[in-house]
Amino acid sequence: MQIYNTLTRQKEEFAPREPGKVAMYVCGPTTYNFIHLGNARPLVFFDTVRRYLQYKGYKVKYIQNFTDIDDKIINRAREEGEDPIRLAKRYVEEYYRDADALNVMRADVHPKVSEHLDDIVGMVKTLVDKGYAYVVDGDVYYNISRFRGYGKLSGRSLEDMQAGARVEVDRRKKHPMDFALWKAAKEGEPSWTSPWGAGRPGWHIECSAMSVKYLGNNFDIHGGGFDLIFPHHENEIAQTEAATGQPFARYWMHNGFITINQEKMSKSLGNFFLVREILDKFPPEIVRFFLLSTHYRSPLDFDDEKLSAAGRGLERVKNCLRALEEAVKTNPRPGVSNEDKALIDGLSEKVSRFNDAMDDDFNTALAVGILFDAVAEINAYLHGAAREGGAGMEALGRALEVIKTFNSVLGLFKTDRAGGIILEAQSGADSALVEGLIDIIINMRQEARARKDYAMADSLRNQLGKLGIILEDTPKGVRWKKQG
Numbered sequence: 001m002q003i004y005n006t007l008t009r010q011k012e013e014f015a016p017r018e019p020g021k022v023a024m025y026v027c028g029p030t031t032y033n034f035i036h037l038g039n040a041r042p043l044v045f046f047d048t049v050r051r052y053l054q055y056k057g058y059k060v061k062y063i064q065n066f067t068d069i070d071d072k073i074i075n076r077a078r079e080e081g082e083d084p085i086r087l088a089k090r091y092v093e094e095y096y097r098d099a100d101a102l103n104v105m106r107a108d109v110h111p112k113v114s115e116h117l118d119d120i121v122g123m124v125k126t127l128v129d130k131g132y133a134y135v136v137d138g139d140v141y142y143n144i145s146r147f148r149g150y151g152k153l154s155g156r157s158l159e160d161m162q163a164g165a166r167v168e169v170d171r172r173k174k175h176p177m178d179f180a181l182w183k184a185a186k187e188g189e190p191s192w193t194s195p196w197g198a199g200r201p202g203w204h205i206e207c208s209a210m211s212v213k214y215l216g217n218n219f220d221i222h223g224g225g226f227d228l229i230f231p232h233h234e235n236e237i238a239q240t241e242a243a244t245g246q247p248f249a250r251y252w253m254h255n256g257f258i259t260i261n262q263e264k265m266s267k268s269l270g271n272f273f274l275v276r277e278i279l280d281k282f283p284p285e286i287v288r289f290f291l292l293s294t295h296y297r298s299p300l301d302f303d304d305e306k307l308s309a310a311g312r313g314l315e316r317v318k319n320c321l322r323a324l325e326e327a328v329k330t331n332p333r334p335g336v337s338n339e340d341k342a343l344i345d346g347l348s349e350k351v352s353r354f355n356d357a358m359d360d361d362f363n364t365a366l367a368v369g370i371l372f373d374a375v376a377e378i379n380a381y382l383h384g385a386a387r388e389g390g391a392g393m394e395a396l397g398r399a400l401e402v403i404k405t406f407n408s409v410l411g412l413f414k415t416d417r418a419g420g421i422i423l424e425a426q427s428g429a430d431s432a433l434v435e436g437l438i439d440i441i442i443n444m445r446q447e448a449r450a451r452k453d454y455a456m457a458d459s460l461r462n463q464l465g466k467l468g469i470i471l472e473d474t475p476k477g478v479r480w481k482k483q484g
Contacts (some may be wrong), residue, residue, distance in 0.1 A: 001056070001359045004297065005152055006252040011361055013208060016220045017250065022053050022060045023219035025249070026108070026213040027228055030276050031091035032076040035098055036272045037302060038225065038258045044291045044411075045364070046223045047104045052358050052409045057442060064107040065207060068114050069200055074189055084190055085114055086409075095234040098275045101248050103411045111210040113201060117192050119209040120122040120201045123243050124194075125183045132242040136172040138184030138197040145175050147238040153252060154230035179235055181205045203237035211249075222249035226256055231402040255296045260303070273302070277375050285412050286311040292364040292410060300429075313372070314412065317403070318423050319481045320375040324400050339388075340395035343381045347402045350374040354406060364410065371406045378403075400421050429434045437470060445471075 001014040016022050026046045029039050053060050067073075068088035077084040091114075093235045099106075112118070124140055127133040132146050144150045144158065151157055158177065170176075180202035186193035191198040211219065224233065233252065240248040278287055281304070290310040336344070350370055359367035378399045385391035404421060407413055413421045441460055448456040460469050464480070472479045 004361045022058045023215040024221040025063045027224035028064040030070050031088040032073040034274045034276045040275050042255050045296045062107045066112045068112045087180050113206045121194050123209045126243045140182035141178040147301035153234045174476045193246040208236050208240040221251045223253045226254045256299045259299050259301045289314045295365045327391045332391045344398045
């Protein structure tokens, strides 16, 4: 397995700290608003990384934090007249709602800053005691000049950073790029006790303290968006390695930006889209499929038409699964014919290619293409079997197994307790209602044909077609499927 390591700027063979185990930390959201599509990309991608590592047999310990103490939270709470911690807690729950919809598995631990103040204060104190940090009027700053490796993740020199920095000059700092580990309390803001007086932690120190607490030193994978490379992850490396005296994370992975008309999506530009708003228009499996359809390190351009196209592609997978499940119910024949063996061998080759794609820096775009290749091969087999006496039980079982395997990694569809794929995003009641209405229309069409009112029968069929419902007249009755 090869992983592109941002730290070394090359692909490296994956060798975890402990054989058979993977320790993984992914930066989570700052909880002052609903998550937007840019937040969703790392959530979905690193969830897929976790799923693939588990599929490969690794025991994965997955940590994702919540930043629930931050300037943005305090400002938002002030605007809404709400306690900052209560506001943050509310948006944590909203995060879970969106993440659950996108089929993102819960982390083994979701640590919050508010629940780890002792760990954070302890690491800041270690840095002060070692001379890597200094105290000014109750604020504690990290002295980047003391850390020789500063800039190794982003590839920037101190001179370049200082020249390009957009920071307010603070003459109390020893270097303009020194950053806050602890901020002295301000009137009207939440604060906690510390050896330097009341205050609250800076942004960067939280992830260092919490990742080391749950994963120890030199853990395997640290992930996040490309925008976190500098300064957040650069600062994490500096403060953690200074505090522990050991390397921090072994592999640094960063996903590319979401763009709108080739321009980076951001709140400052006002061109961001909340996941909640997108899910009002598109089923969550389509959004997840869209996010995985491009290699994670590449930019991903967003618009409604691209999501619609993703939906049409995903419908082909759904139709294949529906056809497989129906074929299984029609008493398939035993034994393995030449056609059965060709399908089984072809699908084994697809699994091998799928594994190769994911082993090559988690190339989900290529993996999705291989999924479609498998769907095309299965469809061709089913069409041939319908003409030549039915499908084979072993071939159908292997086809379902392969699609479920691919889904276990990509997480496109949720599964029931028995491991079966749940195809429809709507609730069970909604799904039953839609299917019932379609069945009523089909019965009306059959009645029209029986009385030779072919104009009405054709009209009903055409109306369903406009809604994306395709009718197929078979010797065993009328079947319907969604267009894809």
